Each structure stands twice: as structure tokens, then as C-alpha cells.
Amino acid sequence: MKKISLNDIAKQLGVSKTLVSLVLNGKAKQHRISHEVCNKVTELAKELNYKPNQIAKGLRTGKTNTIGLIIADIANPFFGKLGREIEKEAANHGYRVIFCSSDENPANSQKQIEMLQQGQVDGFIIAPPAGSENQILSLKRNRTPFVLIDRNFPDIDTNYIVVDNIQAAFDATSHLINKGYKKIACITLNVHLNNMNQRVLGYKQALIENNIPVDEELIKMMPFTHEKDDIVEAVKQLEPGNKAKVEAVFFATSKLGIMGIETLHSLGLHIPDDIAVVSFDDPDAYKISQPPVSAIAQPLQEIGQESVKVLLDLMNDNQSETKKIVLKAKFIPRRSSGA
Amino acid sequence: MKKISLNDIAKQLGVSKTLVSLVLNGKAKQHRISHEVCNKVTELAKELNYKPNQIAKGLRTGKTNTIGLIIADIANPFFGKLGREIEKEAANHGYRVIFCSSDENPANSQKQIEMLQQGQVDGFIIAPPAGSENQILSLKRNRTPFVLIDRNFPDIDTNYIVVDNIQAAFDATSHLINKGYKKIACITLNVHLNNMNQRVLGYKQALIENNIPVDEELIKMMPFTHEKDDIVEAVKQLEPGNKAKVEAVFFATSKLGIMGIETLHSLGLHIPDDIAVVSFDDPDAYKISQPPVSAIAQPLQEIGQESVKVLLDLMNDNQSETKKIVLKAKFIPRRSSGA
DNA sequence: CTATTTAGATTAAACGTTTTAGCAAAATGA
DNA sequence: TCATTTTGCTAAAACGTTTAATCTAAATAG
Structure with a gap:
């Protein structure tokens, strides 16, 4: 089935392709095309199921x-x-x-x-x-x-x-603080993206505002090509049994969060009794997780x-x-x- | 910064655009373009950072x-x-x-x-x-x-x-049967897609092969525009407290599964003690779910x-x-x- | 020395549009 | 009646490629 072009329509009607183009682009009145011809064109176009070639159009118009x-x-x-x-x-x-x-x-x-x-x-x-x-x-x-x-x-x-990444991270962290958690870790990406920086910033601001000292040991930066192993390593260091005695953790992305929570589970830790969790982003996974995960939902x-x-x-x-x-x-x- | 074309290169070198095109498409030898000219073209093209216009190319070649x-x-x-x-x-x-x-x-x-x-x-x-x-x-x-x-x-x-949807559904259902479950429900989509039909078929085949009667009451077809409410309704009918006394459920898609599991949780049902779950597809959510969800992973x-x-x-x-x-x-x- | 081949290039058409400029006939005005 | 305007339409260029067909000069063959 050969594609039909403006030319095909023009030839069949014995008119110029200019006319056909004008009519089909709704510029008939503007260019004083007679009603009669105008109708013939639109009808034939519909009958032949004409669809303008977007590539040609693109070449000519640059769009x-x-x-x-x-x-x-x-x-x-x-x-x-x-x-x-x-x-x-x-x-x-x-x-x-x-x-x-x-x-x-x-x-x-x-x-x-x-x-x-x-x-x-x-x-x-x-x-x-x-x-x-x-x-x-x-x-x-x-x-x-x-x-x-x-x-x-x-x-x-x-x-x-x-x-507003700062505000969002601030809110989530403040929430943890309000719930009584003080030893709060942050797991983020070791990557120079300002949204990531801001999330850490919001986390820190919430601590400071509540007179909780910022402990850089509790801020874990994952390589941005992070795999399961990296997260496992980082999360292990947060185990309540360790000297850090972490009570809660803020994951800066849902990818980190999902891997992290999986790890927490596999370590036999209970959320939130052993360790509380909040995370940036709100994938479906967080809704069916048991318990459901507190999250920052972006619009x-x-x-x-x-x-x-x-x-x-x-x-x-x-x-x-x-x-x-x-x-x-x-x-x-x-x-x-x-x- | 105006985009530069074949013509620009051709003019600057005082050759035809045909020549430029041939050279840049690696047809120089085939068309006996001299080495000297050939080099000049490739060099200038690189210098000007020439990138062929794909739209024009598309129009001409149809690709x-x-x-x-x-x-x-x-x-x-x-x-x-x-x-x-x-x-x-x-x-x-x-x-x-x-x-x-x-x-x-x-x-x-x-x-x-x-x-x-x-x-x-x-x-x-x-x-x-x-x-x-x-x-x-x-x-x-x-x-x-x-x-x-x-x-x-x-x-x-x-x-x-x-x-092989039949086989996959068969495997998942057989697994439930092997684990001792007999009253197994199936939640699927009310839509005439052969993959969905086959999933139900595999489910039924597993029951039959194990001498478990197929109970059509336990096969719930959701409208394909399903929302939370539909699932809630369907899942409620499966509650062990009901006469059906369902012991396990097979979700035919992960979207159904995620919503369904969320509902089971909200009804206070424990997985797998109150009701066991398997699902087609294997989203991240199933890995961090507590307990993790048995799933059919497609390649x-x-x-x-x-x-x-x-x-x-x-x-x-x-x-x-x-x-x-x-x-x-x-x-x-x-x-x-x-x- | 003429005829043919070869090397190295060019011309022009084509892809299917849009758009500018213009043309012929009809209508209007004086 | 002739000049002007209006009506309805068309020709042709252009967008940036690819490619078939040539074309010229030089080289080779007979």
C-alpha cells in the first residue's frame, strides 16, 4: 500500500499541490479558495486517508x-x-x-x-x-x-x-526527631548533583535546629553505580549493635531505600522497632511494604x-x-x- | 549557531555536495574520489563539527x-x-x-x-x-x-x-499446592488478552492435575481499568472468615498483586499464615515486602x-x-x- | 593517431512538504 | 471603454540529503 501524497490528491483533482496544501492546513479562506474546490479536496483527502508526511513537513518547516x-x-x-x-x-x-x-x-x-x-x-x-x-x-x-x-x-x-529538596529532607528528618529519634543516619549518593546535596543539607538543618550534633560518620555516601553490596556494607555499619547505635535512617533516594530496607530485613532487624526508616520518593513498594514506609512524594x-x-x-x-x-x-x- | 550542511562544506572547499556526501558516507573509493580531496573533506567536516540532518536523510532515504x-x-x-x-x-x-x-x-x-x-x-x-x-x-x-x-x-x-504464560502460572500454582494449599483463588483481569487467558489456564491445569476441583467462584476478574476499590472488594470476598475459606491467592499481574497485598495488610491478614500469596511479574516491591512475595519473573x-x-x-x-x-x-x- | 577506457569529479532530480510571488480572468469603478 | 481591484488559482523555490546519469581530461589500447 503506497503512501499517498499531496501530489496524488492534486493530480486526481487536476489542481495544484499548493492548493491542496493550503486547504488541508485550513488556510483556504485566507487564500480565497472557492468553497467548491475546498470541499472536493477535503473529501478526497478523507477518502484516500491522506496523512501528511511528517518528515517532509519537518524538513520544510524545521519543526x-x-x-x-x-x-x-x-x-x-x-x-x-x-x-x-x-x-x-x-x-x-x-x-x-x-x-x-x-x-x-x-x-x-x-x-x-x-x-x-x-x-x-x-x-x-x-x-x-x-x-x-x-x-x-x-x-x-x-x-x-x-x-x-x-x-x-x-x-x-x-x-x-x-x-524544594532542602525543605522535603528537613520535614522528613524533623518528623523522625519529633518521634523521639536522635541517632539518625543518612544514606545518600556520592555524586555532585545539587538535589542530592540539598537533601543532605535539609537533613543536617533539621538536626541542628533541634540541637542534635551532626555526626559525619552517620552520613554514608554510596558510589552512584551502587549495587546491593555497597548498601549492605553501609547498612551493616548502622546496626544498633554497633557503637553508632543508630535509631533511624533517612534514605535519599528510593533506589537506595529499597535496597537498604531489603538489607535491614535480611539482617533480621525490625522496622521501626529496631530502626526507623524514612525515604525520599514514594514508589509502590513503600505502600505494600510491611510496615509501609514513610516517604517524600514528589508532585x-x-x-x-x-x-x-x-x-x-x-x-x-x-x-x-x-x-x-x-x-x-x-x-x-x-x-x-x-x- | 547555524547548523552547517553538506553545502557549507562543499562551498568552502569548492567542490560539489555530491562529493562531500560520498566521502562522508564512506563511498569515496567506490566512486574513485582522490585521497587528497577525501582528506580535506573529512577534516573540514570534523572541524566544523558537521552532523548530517537526519530529517533530510530520512526524507530522501525513507529511513x-x-x-x-x-x-x-x-x-x-x-x-x-x-x-x-x-x-x-x-x-x-x-x-x-x-x-x-x-x-x-x-x-x-x-x-x-x-x-x-x-x-x-x-x-x-x-x-x-x-x-x-x-x-x-x-x-x-x-x-x-x-x-x-x-x-x-x-x-x-x-x-x-x-x-509461556500457561507454564509459568502452572508452576506458581503447583508450588502452592505442593505447600499444602488447596483453596486457591485467582485474581485476574477481565480483558480478552491471550496472555491473561493463559495465566488462568495454567492455574486451572495445575488444580486439575492435582485433583482439586476448579471453583469459578474463586476466580475474580477485575475490570481492566481497575482501581483500588475493585481490588478491595474482590479480596474481601476471599477472607478466610468467609465461607470460601481461601488459603492462598494467585495474582495474575503485579499491579493487581501490589494493590491486593496492600488490601490484605489493611484487613489485618497475615501473609502467609492467614493467606499465602504468589504473583505474576517481579517488581522491586516484592523483594522488600515483608514477607517477600513469591513471584514469576519474566526474562x-x-x-x-x-x-x-x-x-x-x-x-x-x-x-x-x-x-x-x-x-x-x-x-x-x-x-x-x-x- | 584515433578510439576507448579510466579517473575524478559534477549536474540534476528526487523525497513531500510549505510558502512566496505572481498570473489570468472576472468584477468593479471612472 | 479602459484602468483598477478582486477572485481563484498555480509555478517554483526551498529545506538537506542521496543517487543516477553525465561529463571532461587524462591515460591506455589498437
């Missing part, structure tokens, strides 16, 4: 109606849910989404951006890995529309949509919608002022922290 | 190097992980992936297929929703390369990669890799014989079923 989305890992439920929201909002505006998982590796995101920049997408939504500053600067330089999500680079003036729908909207604005009228949006994340106390 | 992936929901960890494997394998072969979530709604997948067929993708990988038979037939008719995954239509001769990497390979074969040399691949899923006993 692809496609967004490039670069995240850490689509298999990670946090990014999966966020990706879904972005897909949804994009579709509402007639845009498709190409997904790329960078694995937090700047070399990967570099390749992916370059690949998609070859005329394949109109703009980017990016969760930039640590060390990708130059890529972001390069995008700015050649005026490619883009929005950062999840994290941003404080030193680079860009559009971004993030949550994924809002992040998704806003990022698409900001990007579309950007692509339409190249406004100069950058949009910096900081949303609130919500702490949900559950039984893992004695709630 | 986009893009795959359309249509699944139920990228936010569902099963599809998230599968999507990731597909993305990875596609990237290995120089292909990008456009993700579309159909929500199991055939009208959505219809729109998505039509949208992407307008010259945007070279082929499709599809988890077809119930009721999308006509779309699949239509793809066959106009010779669009595609592969089905996760489910297929037995009456339509297509390429597909699925797991996601293999499904992803095979589907991309089959599709690429299809796109390259339009072979006529359809590839039907059935992989084995692996049952993993955990404590939720007394293991």
Missing part, C-alpha cells in the same frame, strides 16, 4: 513536533512515572517523546543529545547527570530550547523545574506538566527570561517511622 | 532509524524495565525509540500508530491492547514491519515474543533484545516467515507462600 527526554533510567519507577506524565502532557499538545536513559553518565547524555540534535527534536527535557555542565552550556550557546528537571546547576542560568504530575509547558513556551516565542520553578514535595508519614 | 514502541504504561515497572531493555538494544544498533503508553485502550494505540506511521518510524514494537486486532491486520496489510510483545493474537499470523532482557533483533531483521530483508518466540518465565519462591 518535528518531537521532544527529547533525557533521564537517568526509565526502568526506575520515579522516572517511569515522571516520563509518563511528560508523555501525557506532550501528547496533549501534539508532541511525541523520544526517551533516552543516561544512567547518570555524562558521556551517554552527551551522545544522546548530539544524536537528537541532528534535526530530530525541537527541544529537550533533561535530568542532567553530574559532570554534564558543558553540555548544558553548549545547548544554551546554540539556543536549543531545553528545560532541566529533577536537578539543576546553580551556577548556570537555565529553565528548570525541581522540588510528578505537576513536574511533568510544567516542564512540557515551559518547553513549549520556549519553542514558540524565544523569550529570554529563564523560568525557575521550585515545587513542594509532600512528606507522608507511615508506620516505618512509628506513625 | 528514520527510529522505532515506535507501544506499551500499556511506561509508569508500570514491568513495562519500564522492558522499555529500558528495548531502548538499550535499539541504541546498540543505532536506533532511537519513541515511547507511547496506550493504557490498554485500542483507540489510543490506534491514534499512536497512525501518528507514527506518518513517516516517523521505521517499524513498531507493540504490546497490543484487547480489541486492536484490526490495527494489527492493517499493519500487516500495508507491510509495516512490527513485532508484538507480551501478548499476541492467536488468530493472526504475526511475529511475536512472549513468555525482560531477552524479550527486549529479541524483539529489537526480530524487528531489525524484518526491516532489512523483508523475510516472509513470521518469527514466533516463546520464552520461559521463572518462578521464584519466597516467604509469602511459605517458602
